[in-house]
């Protein structure tokens with residue numbers, strides 16, 4: 383997502399630079415109303431609605447009759463365009479709103495009125511029948527004269543009526559000062575300390591002399607004690623700190639606290655449970671990112687969704703994907719793999735390192751002194767391939783490996799054996815959007831040396847790890863790895879283009 387954001391800000395900056403008529407922003411001290419006719423005294427202009435919404439003035443408010451049966455929140459909306467926003471300036475966004483019947487939470491937002499429809503602030507208050515006033519403060523991340531104040535009202539099964547009044551976007555307001563709650567001055571690892579691992583805490587104090595500390599169990603009984611070590615000023619926080627080392631204490635338990643300098647830490651555990659859960663969650667995450675297969679709610683409660691980018695409308699599908707115009711004259715079946723981020727792109731380099739990490743996790747379990755491959759065995763990850771007698775971590779990695787193999791330029795074509803760097807939408811994906819709902823054209827991007835080496839490395843690793851389970855797949859992977867390696871040596875400096883960042887990261 384970081385990659386995407388950087389790209390969008392760059393785009394926004396270009397838009398702002400092109401708008402030479404944009405007036406200079408007001409001085410920070412002046413509070414200036416950006417919304418026109420937010421009080422609906424005798425007109426609804428210049429507010430717009432989507433064509434399925436009927437709006438009327440009613441008792442000095444704007445009321446919108448919203449149809450039922452729309453799929454997305456933006457399928458029914460009311461809003462106002464041509465809002466000017468100044469980068470770094472704080473805005474107070476406020477309105478009154480009501481909804482009949484009860485139970486609706488419209489999405490109020492300030493964003494970009496044109497593609498890529500970036501959202502700079504949003505809130506989804508549950509509006510009541512009697513109505514309430516809502517007030518929010520945010521800081522604009524961009525300069526634009528093409529801003530929008532919008533209320534997205536769709537996505538519900540039944541029709542309802544939304545009324546609003548006193549819509550205001552006040553610029554030049556003081557920014558909200560963030561005051562973090564950093565807790566007691568004895569700072570501990572609240573996730574948990576491993577019983578046999580190092581155990582360090584930090585004491586924030588004015589004192590430069592060693593201070594006594596006590597480790598207490600959940601009953602409040604002191605189970606260990608010692609003296610802290612002065613460390614001087616921490617350059618990142620600017621605070622004078624001392625460190626507390628209680629690594630000699632190795633007993634498991636919950637609800638320990640550390641006491642020093644008159645302060646008691648937040649409670650913490652000594653144990654492995656938190657890390658066991660993290661380990662399982664991290665591995666199980668990949669299944670939810672899969673492209674080309676339905677995600678089953680029975681395996682990931684709450685994350686069920688239809689298969690994305692199979693050749694079913696409105697998807698254009700990944701079964702027959704062309705290159706960017708002028709880049710090649712063939713199409714490839716690049717179904718499968720994992721989505722890379724919140725957008726719907728699939729990347730060989732990002733996918734390559736993730737695959738390598740999974741394969742290496744498995745390979746290390748076979749060879750390291752502390753390894754225990756049984757914990758990655760068949761049935762450990764709750765995936766569709768659980769029960770096929772293949773370690774689940776290999777099943778998951780194979781979902782990406784087969785995609786990586788499909789990204790290789792076919793024999794007889796220019797740059798044969800190289801790997802296309804990525805495949806994604808022609809333009810940035812409109813978010814939030816289920817993969818199965820993405821209507822955009824998909825394109826293969828130029829083959830690169832980096833992508834090719836990622837393919838060579840992961841396919842070579844696959845060749846040795848899958849051999850006990852599927853000799854044909856292992857042989858196919860080895861062949862692809864060798865072809866990729868030769869192609870990379872022949873094209874050692876075919877780098878990605880820094881400007882290839884529309885619809886996906888460069």
Ligand SMILES: [Ca+2]
Nearest residue numbers: 421442443547
């Ligand atoms: Ca009014």
Ligand SMILES: [Ca+2]
Nearest residue numbers: 760767772774
């Ligand atoms: Ca399995």
